[in-house]
Amino acid sequence: MAKKVILVDDSKTILATAQMAVEDLVSNGLIDMVTYINPAELLEALENGIEDYDMLISDINMPQLNGLDLATKLKANEAFKNKPILILTTESSADMKAKGKAIGVTGWLVKPFSNEKLTKAISMVLGL
Amino acid sequence: MVQVLIVDDNDNNRLTIDLLLESLDNIETCEAADGKEAVELCKTKKIDLVFMDIMMPIMDGIEATKIINEISPSSMIIALSALDDKESKQTMLISGAQDYLTKPIDSDLFIQRTKNYINIINLRQNQIDNQDASNPFTTSVYDRKITFFMKNEESIVQFWDFFLQHNIYNCMDLSDYIRIVYGFSRWLIKDNVQFTIDVESNESNVYIMINDIGSLKKGTINNIIHKYIPNALFTIQDKTLTFKLLQIQTVENETLYVNDEAKNILSKTHINNISAEEFIENTAISILPKIDSLENIEFELDTAFIAFELNPTKDMLHKACIIFDEYHDVLELLVEFEHLAFAIKSLISFLDSLDDEKLQSDKVKNLVSLLLLFLNDLSSWRENIFTKQEALDVHYLDASLLSSCIQIEALFDEKDIEEGDDLEFF
Numbered sequence: 001m002a003k004k005v006i007l008v009d010d011s012k013t014i015l016a017t018a019q020m021a022v023e024d025l026v027s028n029g030l031i032d033m034v035t036y037i038n039p040a041e042l043l044e045a046l047e048n049g050i051e052d053y054d055m056l057i058s059d060i061n062m063p064q065l066n067g068l069d070l071a072t073k074l075k076a077n078e079a080f081k082n083k084p085i086l087i088l089t090t091e092s093s094a095d096m097k098a099k100g101k102a103i104g105v106t107g108w109l110v111k112p113f114s115n116e117k118l119t120k121a122i123s124m125v126l127g128l
Numbered sequence: 129m130v131q132v133l134i135v136d137d138n139d140n141n142r143l144t145i146d147l148l149l150e151s152l153d154n155i156e157t158c159e160a161a162d163g164k165e166a167v168e169l170c171k172t173k174k175i176d177l178v179f180m181d182i183m184m185p186i187m188d189g190i191e192a193t194k195i196i197n198e199i200s201p202s203s204m205i206i207a208l209s210a211l212d213d214k215e216s217k218q219t220m221l222i223s224g225a226q227d228y229l230t231k232p233i234d235s236d237l238f239i240q241r242t243k244n245y246i247n248i249i250n251l252r253q254n255q256i257d258n259q260d261a262s263n264p265f266t267t268s269v270y271d272r273k274i275t276f277f278m279k280n281e282e283s284i285v286q287f288w289d290f291f292l293q294h295n296i297y298n299c300m301d302l303s304d305y306i307r308i309v310y311g312f313s314r315w316l317i318k319d320n321v322q323f324t325i326d327v328e329s330n331e332s333n334v335y336i337m338i339n340d341i342g343s344l345k346k347g348t349i350n351n352i353i354h355k356y357i358p359n360a361l362f363t364i365q366d367k368t369l370t371f372k373l374l375q376i377q378t379v380e381n382e383t384l385y386v387n388d389e390a391k392n393i394l395s396k397t398h399i400n401n402i403s404a405e406e407f408i409e410n411t412a413i414s415i416l417p418k419i420d421s422l423e424n425i426e427f428e429l430d431t432a433f434i435a436f437e438l439n440p441t442k443d444m445l446h447k448a449c450i451i452f453d454e455y456h457d458v459l460e461l462l463v464e465f466e467h468l469a470f471a472i473k474s475l476i477s478f479l480d481s482l483d484d485e486k487l488q489s490d491k492v493k494n495l496v497s498l499l500l501l502f503l504n505d506l507s508s509w510r511e512n513i514f515t516k517q518e519a520l521d522v523h524y525l526d527a528s529l530l531s532s533c534i535q536i537e538a539l540f541d542e543k544d545i546e547e548g549d550d551l552e553f554f
Contacts, residue, residue, distance in 0.1 A: 013498055063524055090530075092394075111548050120551065
């Protein structure tokens with residue numbers, strides 16, 4: 001069964017480049033990737049039980065909701081608290097990473113990213 | 129043409145070397161006054177040979193040698209050391225310099241050595257041909273051969289040990305091949321056959337030959353090899369079994385370098401500093417008409433990108449870039465968004481650098497679709513800030529837009545990315 005990865009980022013360019021990056025994982029049937037451009041919409045769908053994931057990849061700086069706040073909410077939710085979250089952001093300061101770590105995110109990939117790194121991150125998190 | 133870089137903080141020293149090199153043909157020289165300049169030059173230009181002074185301000189020759197070795201491993205670096213400076217000479221060699229010359233420079237020796245370096249550089253670039261090659265696959269191997277004389281059990285162990293101890297070949301499944309050669313060898317020795325194993329190589333392959341394998345049946349050999357290394361390349365001719373091994377090529381993608389200003393923008397943290405609402409409240413009403421003009425430019429640009437996709441020429445792309453420039457100029461006027469302007473400028477200069485040859489590529493379709501999405505990101509940004517005024521931070525897009533620009537460029541040129549791309553697990 002392909003694992004379901006949700007990617008949320010306010011930039012369509014990033015959503016498209018990420019989809020190109022994981023093409024091999026998708027065509028080999030290892031993952032399905034669903035993208036959201038609005039984190040608030042994603043949160044609502046998750047909380048209402050109409051959306052689910054094996055791994056969430058989230059940007060931080062998004063206009064409607066900050067990715068770390070999104071992660072905090074999901075980590076406090078029984079249904080999602082044990083599911084891995086990878087932060088994909090231009091933020092690279094130790095401070096921000098410490099915040100992410102405290103919230104309980106699994107990993108951190110700094111943008112701009114290469115196809116190899118994103119594939120590697122997903123493979124490692126999902127044990128592919 | 130051999131590209132030579134002279135690195136020295138002393139103008140006279142650079143001039144001396146430059147004048148000496150004038151007596152040689154097919155050489156083009158450039159100069160750098162310190163290590164940092166040298167590194168920057170090597171990033172943008174293919175350099176074959178570097179003469180590197182050691183003591184220099186800003187960045188010394190040792191540091192520069194290390195970096196150039198990383199970013200341009202094919203450059204040959206020659207250290208220029210003072211006569212009495214044994215220690216830094218040693219450090220330079222350890223850091224990756226391939227030879228050294230002592231200062232003050234002896235002109236005859238300098239010319240002679242430089243000719244030798246150039247011969248080596250040319251050799252590395254040219255096809256090799258060795259008529260004495262004994263492998264049946266190719267004569268394009270180096271003029272050297274390693275021969276193992278297999279006389280008894282001890283010789284077979286020496287053969288195996290040689291490959292365990294020396295990492296001269298970087299081949300896929302090398303140990304599988306060595307084990308299988310070891311197996312055949314034991315068999316032959318048991319049959320009291322004395323034979324030789326020869327190894328030849330070139331840049332991409334290694335050939336291992338077991339000579340006089342006559343006492344083993346061809347069919348048996350085939351079966352054993354297919355069983356242990358199903359995709360092995362080998363041939364049996366005139367009682368010689370030859371394996372052809374593939375050396376692993378470390379494909380060096382070119383790296384996309386990010387300048388300091390871009391690094392600075394990428395590293396900025398933007399979380400809830402000024403919200404869109406606050407920003408609009410405190411911003412002079414005078415800039416709002418300019419914002420309105422952006423929507424029109426977006427529309428024109430969208431049309432220009434689509435026209436470019438239908439007719440992917442440099443000329444069409446340049447037309448789109450001119451419109452993109454207008455967008456940039458408006459953002460630059462709104463001082464608050466200079467980082468977005470910077471990102472757009474960097475994308476424009478990348479697009480303008482593409483020539484017709486590059487635009488032949490089937491990647492153009494992808495490029496256009498990313499450009500249209502990029503434009504879409506910009507118009508969402510404009511709406512989030514100025515229309516809906518719902519962005520929590522007006523700078524939310526700054527770093528992200530720049531990283532999109534870098535990614536579009538890296539994807540199109542298939543380059544590695546220098547900045548970012550840093551993965552950490554907690």
